[in-house]
Amino acid sequence: MTKRLSMLALCGLLSAGLTGCDDETTEAETDSADTDAGETAADDMCDPVGANPAQGNLFNAPVEADVEVIAKTPTHPGEPGPTDLP
């Protein structure tokens, strides 16, 4: 099941159910020196990707309003990755 989003602000809402956006990573993002001052509270829920905060910042950097974003309900069993994958 998918639906298209056009708002980056929904990142925080989505992050609860999507890959690697848990409470632990929220703390890591908050602690990151690379966090942009302009980020919203919702953005802070996104994961800086462990040892590679630069990559996390790139993945989760705000996208422009005309970028098509797909919110997909994953169809795989188990927890989302990258950790604890079978």
Next chain:
Amino acid sequence: MLPILLATASVLVGGAPQAGETDGVDCTTLPNPVYFPATTLLESLLAELSPTLADPEVMGDDAMTIVHFPLSSCITYDIQREQTPLSGTAIYYTPDGTQGTCNIPTDMEIRSDLSAMDVGGATCLGGETPPDTLLEVPSYVETLGFVVPRNSSQVAITATEAYYMLKFGGEAQREVEPWTDPNFVLVRNPGSSTQLTIGANVGIAGTMWNGALTGHQGSSDVRDAVIAENSTGNAEKTIGILNSSKWEAAFDEMRVLAFQPFNGCIGALYPDSTSTSRDKRNVRDGHYPIWTNLRFILQVDDAGAVVTDNGDEAAARAELFVDLMTGDAEVPGLDVAGAVIGVGNIPSCAMHVGRQVDGGPIEPFEHPAPCDCFFLEENGVASGCEPCEPGDDCGGGECRQGFCEPR
């Protein structure tokens, strides 16, 4: 490696001849041949450039016939590294654009002048350091991804879904709907840069994918197999792995899926800003991580000079070819950058991210001579940049390839 080369080269170019095609000539009789085992991902670009490279009216005495053996990346690397004698059938183009096939005579030992692949030598060598006798020259960026038939309703895949699908191949309790039947999960092989790169981005190495998945030798084979499922009733459960130059050329028959990487919290994104645009915005700014750099592999001597088994002139041609492909040399009438962009690839000057290791972390990157305006305009996207001529005042920016770049 020789048996693999024999088998795959023959299979890959053994399709039905197209109109005007010239078949089965002796490769050694072609004018100034450049023997070039290279990734199948290069087929689209070589179709654009090889005719001009072979044209004496454009290239003068430097005209060359690119003799392309389309193979999986790491196989081409092994051929160049080990200097295995070439055999079987290759593809070439004449100056009028006619595609032909040629054969290596069975009584001759012809070795490659260079090779090209979409992963680094270290990846093909399982992490070992490549030998000093090989020079690895990075070039443009090729976008990779998951594709579905146009008649599929699927639009996105997450990294975790891909992990389950590729590792377990539809095993009970590990299924990922609707891609549960491994007969319709169309992959390549463990030597394929497409498979290796995608594997690195979804947590399951390309050498470890489930054996029940349906393998293919070349990217064209995957493209054709995906397209074929449009009319079989199996479109919904079909998925393949492919490169952008192939899926863009088959836009009416297949679609690339948006991809959500591990730890990507925004959602799934296309390589382009939308499903129908052609700007590679999410690749260029780091939101879409499945891409790789093409690398040319040359042989060098102790002094670093390019050498080949086919003599000094052949070495000079191989070096010129690489210089032209990377922009270090230019010939009026040969538009390499335009061709690179035209077939769906990205010159490094339009990238704002890079990576040190195949499939490794993406990092911010600023090219010393950016070409974003040119890249967008070539793709038919309004860049908002002012057209200019060399030497024009660009208000603090630089006139580059016909447009005022901001820096």
